[in-house]
Amino acid sequence: MLNKSDEFLEDALFIRELAMKHNKFFEESIPLIASENIMSPMAMEMLLTDLGFRYAEGLPHKRYYQGNQIVDIIEDKVTDLGRALFNAKYVDPRPLSGTNSNMAVLYAFTKPGDTITTPALSGGGHISSAPFGAVGFRGLKTLNYPFDVDEMNINVDGTIKLLKQAKPKLAWFGQSVFLFPTPLKELRDTLEEIGSTVVYDAAHVLGLIGGKQFQDPLREGAQIITGSTHKTLPGPQHGIIIGETTEEKWKKVQRGVFPGTLSNHHLNAMAALGVTLAEHLDYGEAYAKQIIKNAQTLGSELSKLGFNVLGEKNGFTKSHTLAIDVSKNGGGKEVAEKLESCNIILNKNLLPYDDNKKSMNPSGIRIGTQEVTRIGFKEADIKELAELISDIIIKKKDPEVMAEKVRDFKSTFNEVQYCFGKFKPYQYIELFK
Template sequence: MSLEDALKIKELVKKHTEWFRDSLPMIASENLISPMAQEFLISDLHNRYAEGLPGKRYYQGNIYVDQIEELTTELAKKLFKVDYADVRPISGTNANQAVLFALTKPGDVITGPPLQGGAHISSAKFGAVGMRGVHKIEYPFDVEEMNIDVDMSAKLIKIVKPKVALFGMSVFLFPAPLKELQDAFQEAGTTVWYDGAHVLGLIAGGQFQDPLREGAHVMTGSTHKTLPGPQRGMILANPPGDEEKRDKFWKKIQRGVFPGVISNHHLHHMAALAITLAEHIEFGKQYAEQVVKNAQTLAQELYELGFKVLGEKNGFTKSHTVLVDVVAQGGGRKVAEDLEKANIICNYNLLPYDDPKKPRNPSGIRLGVQELTRLGMKENEMKYVAELIKRVAVDGDIEGVKKDVKELKEEFNTIHYCFNEGVEAYKFLELVK
């Protein structure tokens, strides 16, 4: 690439950063990494390789990397109060692949949530599950509860006796009914896998269900959604049985990670993750509490402004996510695109009653409040954000809202719930002159 091209990229990244500085980022799977964690992303660790586990590497040069990995693993165990943690997966999908490699073989049958009910693409026929040659049977979904149907899912698990029962979604409004399905798990003798990608930070902050104490044997997750860290993944487990059985289960999972689905595991991100975990031990509860309060306030306010907010029966949401049916406002695609023009960034989303084969213009939008919370916004700001959304989706006031969003962001431009509170967010480092 010529220098001219490099400078073009610099300009684009700068524009992107400035745009997000002046926007309300409300994609439910994103967040702001803390200033201290961010520093490690440009450390020398980025240039290095480590394969295997500490003390059993295939490369020299890992004396300090081993210590970093051991400490990161210990921090993960401490935060999630578990005996087994693997911090090497480089994304949530990668963690899911590792678990699939460890626990299933081609031809196996698993059960999991339906796509239009909010399941992640990695559990779809055309995602990691299907590509492993595993067949997923979907739990029936209850739209009023905005959750899988407990009785029908219990029946399904007992009849199918799946190798693995998978839970967890990308639109995760309410906890999965793990406790309620205990008998079915026992009768089917199934392994219970919880994909906590979206809610990992809420679980760690004690504000969502605690899956590994409610019957899940293994939990995967992304470390950059409600857990506000580097883009990475992790696996945590509470395997069944005596110590020998537990260790055997865990070894299988770790072999799924390496050599199963990763080689080097992006060491700069691992060091950054250690900082995120340490910060979450200190600030996670306070942060997660505010996230849930903010989501509930936003949902209630949108509802009062006339929007069809899903999950009404159960108080709209118990997580960071709000799901809105915007058919009356022109459909998910139109509303999401108009909001983007007004600097409110969210995504259009399938709703449980949409046709999963037509994901391009679904009925809903998905809103996440975790990044706005990280910027220090509370209930009052959520009420204002609901009003801004209404002004775009109902009144069509795109230009007016864009101006007001920018003004609001000038007051909320530092990162909270971390060691270096008050450091400016959306900084652009001018390293290329």
């Protein structure tokens, strides 16, 4: 019988048991969500430290709290690693997420009533750039770049025309469905002519940029990069802002971070980000190359098997992401749920020709290869994965049989790669005895 002081222990144990089940579920599943990844053992260690219980408001060596002398050294090192990885003058590792990074930049460079230009949601834009997201909370008006479905990218001529007409204070680029590099080079002269601050949301492709396998936004016309740090960059759920701009503009960014949009900045996650940046300096190029190889292989194989994979004209993708029109296979919601029932995890997604009202049942699905690459998938494994997806969706084989096949296939991938040390993915780290 429980003591009175432990009357809610059963509730806590129930939550713990569910967390264990969650780990087991992902251990037995193939994770293809384009916005997720798993960390290395050393980065995970950082989340368990005393850093997670402390505050450090402000900038290093200028804190509002005592007890930060070691935190300051850690943050300086994380900042230096970020500068080295992205070849950037400025890095702020304090934001709590990609959306928080975006909010800080909006706070820094806009005021309510300003007009900014952004990608449309249906063209892959992130929700923070939508009227009901961070942009709306800042009281901004948005104009969306025209989108070329054939190229699966923003239309250059139409975007130049829009920029010249609107002369936005801030021009926002970067997407959540990000198959090909943004044509920043082609837009650069226009952006400089109208004097817009150019912000590039690199949340999805940050690891590809750091691995020098995508585009280099700071050398192509962007002044500020924002991002989350847990997608193709396989770190903690945290944020980062990177800049190649004037000191005056960077001070505005720093004020946008604190006190603009956060107080404490989750010091354990910041330390985990530092470890991830160090690992990416050593392993990022090889990791990014394999992510893209796997994505292109999966796009090609799924196309051969009868799926309508978008972007075929340009090789399906040059990132970690694929966009697939499954309207003839039951639609995005049905396909994602069928695959989930067989332990293949991805998400339904709007496609460029979808109305935003279809967000809960869009035409498409989105696939990312960064996490399966992290646990060792190579091209041959990707081809087997494509067959599994086809068997479930096109051939409509028995879900219970397919789920068992998926579990058997996944069981052979037992090590986190492209990092310091060795670690079995998805294991539950048990502290409570």
